[in-house]
Amino acid sequence: MVIDDQGVNLGEMPTFEARKMAEERGLDLVEINPVSRPPVCKIMDYGKFKYEQSKRERLNRAKQKETELKEIRLTPKISDHDIAYKAKQAREFFDRGNKVKVSMRLRGRENVFTDNALKVFEKFAEQAGLVYERTPVKAGNQITAVIAKLREETATE
Structure with a gap:
């Protein structure tokens, strides 16, 4: 043919x-x-x-845009201003279409107080206005989570 x-x-x-x-x-x-x-x-x-x-x-x-996995590191004793700054940075990464991995390394006695570390993760997600795709999980002396989407704002106006 x-x-x-x-x-x-x-x-x-x-x-x-x-x-x-x-x-x-x-x-x-x-x-x-x-x-x-x-x-x-x-x-x-x-x-x-x-x-x-x-x-x-x-x-x-x-x-085609490949989504990158950006990482933000936190510490259990991080100040509120530093959390706000890193939350803003995470939001910018997310707005560019990237996923954000949030990690925290616990050292020494910090391993005993994992509940304080998880509170820092909650505060971070709240300030960033994002929701965890993978909730914070402790593996050894490190806690990691992945943020993938915006928090659904419930408008009660």
């Missing part, structure tokens, strides 16, 4: 005839679908075809 450069179906023909026709027009014979019976070939400028194909792929890659 041969299709010419204008998109007109020329029907089935021997390969040598299709090549000859393409050469007369100064174009190439390109196999579009080798799996179908009969195989589909098109008369076109192969260089232009490859260029347009790579251009389309570049545009598609540019349109």
Whole structure:
């Protein structure tokens, strides 16, 4: 099956005839679908075809945005101002389309007071106006959580 450069179906023909026709027009014979019976070939400028194909792929890659996982580290004894600053930073990361991982390393006696550490996580989420996708989980001497979405504000106006 041969299709010419204008998109007109020329029907089935021997390969040598299709090549000859393409050469007369100064174009190439390109196999579009080798799996179908009969195989589909098109008369076109192969260089232009490859260029347009790579251009389309570049545009598609540019349109796709990979979400990054940004990390913010807290400490159990963090001040309110520092929490506010880090919450603002987390909000900016989230607004740019990234997920935010919040982590806290507990050292020494801090491991005994994990409830205080969890209160810091709650305060952080409240100030950031975000909700945890994965709630704070303690693994060894570290507590981690992932923020992924905005808190749903219930408007009672």
